[in-house]
Amino acid sequence: MSSIRIVRPRRFLLASAALTSLAAADMPAALAQQAGQSLPPVEVSPPQSRKQAKPPARDAASGRRATARRPVAVAAVAKPVAPNAAVPTPLNSNAVAESASRLGLTVRQTPATVEVISAETMREQGYRTVSDVAQGAVGVTAGDNPAEPSAFSMRGFTNSQINTLYNGIKIGPQNMTSRIMDTANLEAVEILKGPASLISGEGAAGGAINFVTKQPHTGPIRNEADFSYDSLNSFRAHYGSGGSTNVQGLDYRFDVSRSSLNGFADDTNTKTFDVSGQLNYRISDSLKVWGAIEYREDRGKAYWGAPLVPVAFSSSHATAGIVSGTYVSNSNGTNLGPVTIDDRTLNTNYNVLDNRNVAQEVWLRGGFELKLAPDLTLKSQAYAYGAERSWFNNEVEAFNATTNTVDRSRFYVAHSQRLVGNITDLTWDSNIAGLDNRLVTTLSSSYLDFVRPGAANFPGDSVDLVDPDRGFYGLLTTKEQTARIDNEALSFEDRLKLTRTFALIGGLRVEHIGLDRNSTDVVGLENAGFPFPKSWAPVTGRIGYTWEAVPGLTFFSQYATGADISANNIFLLGPTQPLDLTTARTYETGVKHVLWDNRAEWSFSAYDIVRKNVYAAAGGQTLNIAGRQDSKGVELAGSIRPIEPLRLWGNIAYVDARYADYDFVGGSFSGNTPPNVPRIVANAGASWRFLTPWPVEIGITGRHVGDRTNSDANTVTMNAYTVGDLYAFVDIPKAVFNAVDQARLTFRVRNFTDKHYAIWGDPFYPDQVLLGAPRTYEISAAFKW
Template identity: 85%
Template sequence: MSSIRAARLRKFLLAPAALTSVAFVNMPAASAQQARDPLPPVEVTPAQSRKPAKPARSEGRPARRATAAARPAAVPAAQKPVVPTAPQTPLNTNVVAESASRLGLTVHETPATVEVISAETMREQGYRTVSEVAQGAVGVTSGDNPAEPSAFSMRGFTNSQINTLYNGIKIGPQNMTSRIMDTSNLEAVEFVKGPASLMSGEGAAGGAINLVTKQPHTGPIRNEADFSWDSLNSLRAHYGSGGSTNIQGLDYRIDISRSSLNGFADDTNTKTLDVSSQLNYRISDSLKIWGAIEYREDRGKAYWGAPLVPIAFSGAHATSGIVSGNYVSNYNGTNLGAITIDDRTFNTNYNVLDNRNVAQEVWLRGGFELKLAPDLTLKSQAYGYGAERDWFNNEVEAFNANSNLVDRERFYVAHSQRLVGNITDLTWDANIAGLDNRFVTTLAVSDLDFVRPGAANFPHDLVTLVDPARGYYGLLTMQQQTARIDNEALSFEDRLKLTRSFALVGGLRVEHIGLDRNSTDVNGLEKANFPFSKSWVPVTGRIGYTWDAVPGLTFFSQYATGADVSANNIFLLAPTQPLDLTTSRTYETGVKHLFWDNRAEWSFSAYDILRKNVYAAAGGMQLNIAGRQESKGVELAASVRPIESLRLWGNIAYVDARYADYNFVGGSFSGNTPPNVPRIVANAGASYRFFTPWPVELGIVGRHVGDRYNTDANVVTLNAYTVADVYAFVDIPKTVFNAVDQARLTFRVRNITDKRYAIWGDPFYPDQVLLGAPRTYEISAAFKW
C-alpha cells in the first residue's frame, strides 16, 4: 500500500512538469498556427470548495450524516474572473463560467444551460446566503436542513446528485460537506444544469453549482462596505478592498464578512465569519503567479423543523395549505392519519439546550499562468483544504399517536477532513485546415483523508408538543469511521468552428477513484467486513454544437453523461452496500437570444435525463433499488428593459421526474417522484427607477414553488406556495458623503404576505418538515469608494 501511495505522489508532483515539457516540445508548431478569427484569449484565476452530507441508516444510524470524507473529485481548475469585460446583459450570458467549460467560452457560447448570478444581482435582490441565491435561479430550490445545509434540487435531482464546487474545486458530496455560506465574499454563483461529470467528476448527475470568490483586479483601489439589520435582530457586515498596489504588476483583493442570522424559531441562530484574500502578480506579459488564502467558520444553534401531527389531535390549531396526506410514523410506527402542522409549533424549538452546529474551514491555493507561445498557455494550481465540523443535537422529532407526545432522539457526529490536489491545464489555439480550433487538456489529482467520530448511542426521550422541556443531550459514547480517497483525472475539451456561426464543442474525461474505508466500534475493534477498498474508472463526456442563426440568436444542443455512487455517497459506503457507480445521460436542446440593443434577452431549453442503477432511501430509513430515475422538462427565462427606468424579468421551469423499476419486498415506488422535487418553479420581478436628485428604485419579486413530497413513498405532500418580497432603495449623491463615491440605503420586506409554508423535507427524518421564514423587515446600507 505504501508503494502505491508513493507512486501516486510521484504522479502528483511530476504531472505539471510533464505537461510543461510537452508544451515546450510543441512550441514551434503552435507558434506557426495563425487563427483566422481567433477565440478570445483564456485568462484564468483560482478555484475552491466546500460542505457536509448525509448517510443512510447504516452502521447504526440514519446514514445522513455519517458524512464527510469529502472526496477530492478531480475537478475544474484554476478559474478565471467571472467579471465580464463587456457590459452586463439582462441574463448575464456574456460572462465566462469556468465550471461549465475550460475553453473560456461565455454562457452564450456554451452548448448547455448555464446560469450565472452575479454579485450585483445578489446585492439588488437581497440574497444573504447561497441557499437564497439558488431560490432565484431557474428551476432550482434549496433548503437549509441543519443535517445538510445548503441542499439543492435541480432538474429532478437533489443533494449529493448535484456537485457543489468552490472556485471550481469539489471537496465531497454536497450532503456531507456543504455549509451555510454568506454571499458577501462571492463574485458569482454558477449553475450548470444536467449531468456535468466532464467538468466536476463523480457526483454531478443533476448538475453542478460553483461558488466563486471575489478576485483581484488591475486598476485603482476600490473599497466597499455594507451593513444590514432585520426584524429578527439579524446583523450582517462586510468590508472589501482590491486593486493594484505600488508594486508593478501586483494586485490584491481582501474581503471580511461577519453575520449573525437569527431564526424565527426560538433560540436558533447561525453566526458566520469569512475572510478571503488573494494576490495576483504579473511578472511579465507571459507569466502570472497568484496565491489565495481563506478562512471560514459558522456556528449555529439549529432548527430541525416542525413535527407532523394528526389533525384529530390539533383540532382548532390544525393548519391547512402547509402539508397534507395520511402518514404512519417512520420512527415510532404509530398511525397519525390525516396530518397537519400545529400552529402552536410554528416557533417551537425541540432541540436540546446544549446543541451546537460548528464548522471551521481553511483554504490555501496558489498557481501560475504561463503563455508558452502566442497560441499555447499553461495553467496550474495546487490547493490544500482542511475542515473540522461538529453536530451535537436532538435531530428526531416524531409525534407519537399512542402517547400524544413527541419522540426525540439525539445524534452526534464530527468530521476532520484534509484534502490536497493539483489541477493543470494546457490550452492550444490552432487553425486546422482553415478552421479555428481551441483544445484544452487537463490533468487533476487529489488525495483526501476523512475521519468521522460519531455517536454509538442515541439518547431518547418524550416531550410535550407544546412548550416542550428541552433538556440536555445526555450520555454520549462514540465510534469511528475513516475514508481515504485518491482521485486522478485526465480530460480533454475542444471547440471547432466549422463556420463563423457554427461550432462543435466536445469533451471526454477519464478518472480513477480509489476508496479505502474502515469502521471501528466503541472499543476500537474493526467491524465486520472492514476495512475494505474499492476503485472505479468512470468515463464521461459531452458533445454538442452552437449555431448563431443571426447575430445574438444562438441555437444549441448537447449530449452529456455523468456518474455518481449508486448508494448513499462515496464517504459512507459500507461493504454490504452496492459499490457500483450509476450512469446518467442527458439530451438537451435550446436557444439563447440577446437583442434590442442588448436591452432584452431570453433563453429556452428542453431536456431528457436518465439515471440508471439507482439506490434510494425508501421511506427514509433504508436503501432500496430504484432501477431508473427519469427526468424530463423545459426551462424558460427572460429579462427586458423596455425603457431606461423599468426592468422586467421572470423564469419558469417544469420537470416531470419519476422513478422506474423501483421495486422492493413489500411494495413498489415505481412512478413516484423523488423527494423535494416540485413540478413547477417560477420567479418573476419588476423594478422601476425614479431619476430624481436622489434616485429611488422600487421593486417586487415573486416566487412560486409547486407541490413536493418529503420521501420516495409520496404519502406526505409539502403543499405549493407563493411568496413575494418588496424593496426600495435610494442612491445618495456623492455630494452628501464626499469621501464616498456611491452610497445606497435599502428597505426590504421579505414574505410580505406572511405566508406559512414548508420549504424542505428531509427523507431521512420524514416525521418533520422545515418551515419557511415568516414576514421580516430589513434595512441595509452599502458604500463604495
C-alpha cells in the same frame, strides 16, 4: 462506462504535483528567453464573434442598471474575458462560467444551460446566503436542513446528485461537506444544469453549482463596505478592498465578513465569519503567479423542523396549506392518519438546550499561468483544504399517536477532513484546414481523507407537543468510521468552428476513483465486512454544438454523461450492498437570444435525463436501491427593459421526475417522485427607477414553488406556496459623502404576505418538515470608494 487501467493514485498525485513544480522550476529559463524577445501577452478569450454587439444607447448611470441579472464586472475578474463581455445583457449571457467549460466560453457560446449570478445581483436582490441565490435561479430550490446545509434541487435531482464546487474545486459529497455560506465574499455563483462530470468530476448527475470568491483586479484600489439589520435582530457586515499595489504587476483582493442570522424558531441562529485574500503577480507579459487563502467558520443552534401531527389531535389548531396527506411514523410506527402542522408549533424548537452545529474550514490555493508560445498556454494550481465539523443535536421529532407526545432521538457526528490536489490545463489554439480550433487538456488529481467519529448510542425521550422540556443531550458513546477517496482524471475539451457561426464542442474525461473504507465499534474493533476497498474507472463526456443563426440568436444541443459513487453518503452504504457506479446521461436542446440593442434577452431549454443504479434515503439512516430515475422538463427565462425606468424579468421551469424499477421487500416506489422535487418553479420581478437627484428604485419579486413530497413514499405532500418580497433603495449622490463614490440605502420586506409554508423535507427524517421564514423587515447600507 468502460474500465481503463490508470496509474496508482499516489503516484498520479505526485506526478501531477511534479508537473507544477517542473513548470515553476523552468520559469527562470522562460524569463531568460524573454530578455531577448518578449512573448505576446496571454490571451485566453474565445474566438471573435461574427459581429460585435452594439452598446446600449444610454448614459453610464442608467446602463449600469440595465439588467435583471447583472454580469460580473469584467475588469475586476481574473478570468477569461469574451470580446463582448463588457456589454451587459439582461440574463448575463456574456459572462464566462469556468465551471461549465475550460475553453473560456461565454454562457451564450456553451452548449448547455448555465446561469452566472453576479455579486451586484446578489446585493440588489438581497441574497444573503448561497441558498437565497439558488432560489432565484431557474428551476432551483434550496433548503438549509441542518443535517445537510445548503442543499439544492434542480432538474429532478437533489443533494449530492449536484456537485458543489468552490472556485471550481470539489471537496466531497455535497450532503457531507456543504455549509451555510454568506454571499459577501463571493464574486459570482455559477449554475450548470445537467450531468457535468466532464468539468467537475464524479457526482454531477443533476449539475454543478460553483461558488467563486472575489479576486484581484488591475487598476486603482476600490473599497466597499456593507451593513444590514433585520427584525429578527440579525445583522451582517462586510469590508472588501482590491486593486493594484505600488509593486509593479502585483494586485490584491481582501474581504472579511461576519453575520449573525437569527431564526424564527425559538433559540436558533447561525453565526458566520469569513476572511479571504488573493495576490496576483504579473511577472511579465507571459507569466503570472498567484496565491489565495481563506478561513471560514459557522456556528449555529439548529432548527430541525416541525413534526407532522394528526389533524384529529390538532383540531382547531390544524393549519391549512402547509402539508397534506396521511402518514405512518417512520420512527415509532404509529398511524397518524391525515396530518397537519399544529399552529402552536410554528416557532417551537425541539432541539436540546446544549445543541450545536459547528464548522471551521481553511483553503490554501496557488498556481501560475504561463504563455509557452503564442498559441500555447499552461495553467496549473495546487490546493489544500481542511475542515472540522460537528453536529450535536436532537434530530428526530416524531409525533406518537399512542401517547400524543413527540418522541425525540439524539444524534452526534463529527468530521475531520483533509484534501490535497492539483489541476493543470494546457490550452492550444490552432487552425485545422482553415478552421479555428481550441483544445484544452486537463490533468487533475486529489486525495481526500475523511475521519468520522459518530454516535454509537442514540439517547431519546418524549416531550409535550406544545411546551416541550428541551433538556440536554445526555450520555454519548462514540465509534469511528473512515473513508479515503483517490481521484485522478485526464480530460480533453475541444471547440472546432466549422463556420463563423457554427461550432462543434465536445470533450472526454477518463477518471479513476478509489474508495477505501473502515468502521470500528465502541472499543475500536473493526466491524464485520470492514475494511473494504473499491475502485472504478468511468469514462464520461459531452458532445454538442452552437449555431448563431442570426446575430444574437444561438441554438444549441448536447449529449452528456456523468458518473458518481453509489449512494448519497459514502458512510451509509454497507459493505454487503452493491458497489456499482451510478451513471447518468442527458439529451438537451435549446435557444439563447439577446435582442433589442441588448435591452431584452430570453432563453429556452428542453432536456431528458436518465440516472441508473440510484440509491435513495429510506429513513433512519438507511438506503434503498431505487433502480432508475427519469427526469424530463423545460425551462424558460427572460428579462426586458421596455422603457428606461422599467425592468421586468421572470423564469419558469417544469420537470417530470419519476423513479423506475424501484422495488424492495414489502413494496414498490416505481412511478413516485423523488423528495423535494416540485413540478413547477417560477420567479418573477419588476422594478421602477425614479431618475430624481437622489435616484430611487422600488421593486417587487415573487416566487412560486409547486407541490413536493418529503419521502420516496409520496404519502405526505408539502403544499405549493407563493411568496413575495418588496424593496426600495435610494442612491445617495457623491456630493453628500465626498469620501464615498457610491452609497445606497435599502429597505426590504421579505415574505410580505407572511405566508406559512414548508420549504424542505429531509427524507432521512420524514416525521418532520422545515418551515419557511415568516415576514421580516430589513434595512441595509452599502458604500463604495
